[in-house]
Amino acid sequence: MTTTRLPEAGDSRSIPAIRLDHASFGYAGRPFTDGLNVTISQGEVVALLGPNGSGKSTTVRGLLGLTDHVSGTVEILGTTLEDLSDRSRLGYVPQRHTLSNSVRSTVREVISTGQLASRSWWRRATVEDRELVSRAADTVGLADRLEADVATLSGGQQRRVLIARALASRPDVLIMDEPTAGVDVANQAVLATVLRRLAGMGVTMVVVTHELAALRGIVDRIVEMDAGHISFDGTPREYAEHRAAVSRAADSGLGQPDTNGTHPGYHDHHHDEEPEEHGLLSGTGPMDGPVEGNET
Numbered sequence: 001m002t003t004t005r006l007p008e009a010g011d012s013r014s015i016p017a018i019r020l021d022h023a024s025f026g027y028a029g030r031p032f033t034d035g036l037n038v039t040i041s042q043g044e045v046v047a048l049l050g051p052n053g054s055g056k057s058t059t060v061r062g063l064l065g066l067t068d069h070v071s072g073t074v075e076i077l078g079t080t081l082e083d084l085s086d087r088s089r090l091g092y093v094p095q096r097h098t099l100s101n102s103v104r105s106t107v108r109e110v111i112s113t114g115q116l117a118s119r120s121w122w123r124r125a126t127v128e129d130r131e132l133v134s135r136a137a138d139t140v141g142l143a144d145r146l147e148a149d150v151a152t153l154s155g156g157q158q159r160r161v162l163i164a165r166a167l168a169s170r171p172d173v174l175i176m177d178e179p180t181a182g183v184d185v186a187n188q189a190v191l192a193t194v195l196r197r198l199a200g201m202g203v204t205m206v207v208v209t210h211e212l213a214a215l216r217g218i219v220d221r222i223v224e225m226d227a228g229h230i231s232f233d234g235t236p237r238e239y240a241e242h243r244a245a246v247s248r249a250a251d252s253g254l255g256q257p258d259t260n261g262t263h264p265g266y267h268d269h270h271h272d273e274e275p276e277e278h279g280l281l282s283g284t285g286p287m288d289g290p291v292e293g294n295e296t
């Protein structure tokens with residue numbers, strides 16, 4: 001039996017992974033974000049930046065149906081959020097989340113829970129399910145820790161377990177909310193290696209972060225939010241220019257320059273290589289070596 005989600009004849013990588021058209025998200029039916037217009041192509045790696053409280057988590061959690069979709073259109077791979085019956089197409093690594101020390105679970109068990117949403121509760125794990133768990137662990141460099149108690153792992157390793165858990169259902173889009181927050185610089189580098197590997201495999205990623213430097217060379221595009229709206233959308237190079245212009249304007253007392261680079265259909269500066277297969281773990285990536293790190 002196979003659970004692959006490879007594109008069928010006629011399917012196209014040209015369908016956007018995520019399309020927001022005047023979309024707003026909020027709480028108790030009230031919008032917090034403005035009508036957001038963003039189109040993210042398949043295989044793109046997007047960093048979502050912005051000050052605390054600007055609406056980053058509200059937006060990515062809205063994609064997952066965890067905050068209210070108040071207005072506008074939200075499409076995931078061409079299917080509206082409301083019609084998206086298979087939520088396992090979206091993998092999610094939540095914010096500031098490590099695994100409780102009070103529950104004894106092995107790494108294998110935690111990663112396996114990532115498959116529950118896509119598997120009927122009465123169906124036992126298949127050989128392929130178990131293989132996907134092993135491959136997810138391998139992708140994050142924890143293949144040799146599958147039987148370890150998660151409580152014995154470092155914070156950075158636990159983040160990697162959570163990334164593997166998100167990968168175990170072979171999502172089409174991976175959404176991560178501050179995956180490097182609270183992780184020391186050495187372990188941020190390990191996580192960056194994992195993300196680089198996923199990017200090389202053609203995985204579409206939306207990464208909420210305050211630590212752009214940790215994702216240098218991985219991110220194709222930067223979307224910045226401010227007070228619930230998009231204040232910038234462009235390449236990392238354009239973002240650097242935007243920040244420099246903001247600094248110059250601040251230095252000269254002119255306030256914010258008009259450097260809003262919003263261009264929702266951005267496709268430039270993209271991964272050169274098309275992934276061979278559509279599913280996340282359906283092929284080996286270009287970085288199959290172990291993920292190095294000096295974690296304690």
Ligand SMILES: Nc1ncnc2c1ncn2[C@@H]1O[C@H](COP(=O)(O)OP(=O)(O)OP(=O)(O)O)[C@@H](O)[C@H]1O
Binds near residue numbers: 027051052055058059
């Ligand atoms: N459950 C909730 N109910 C009502 N309002 C909420 C809820 N969660 C968050 N908010 C509000 O939504 C607004 C946006 O918060 P959000 O968490 O999206 O910001 P953020 O950009 O992700 O910030 P941070 O970088 O601090 O995580 C804030 O004013 C916050 O107080």
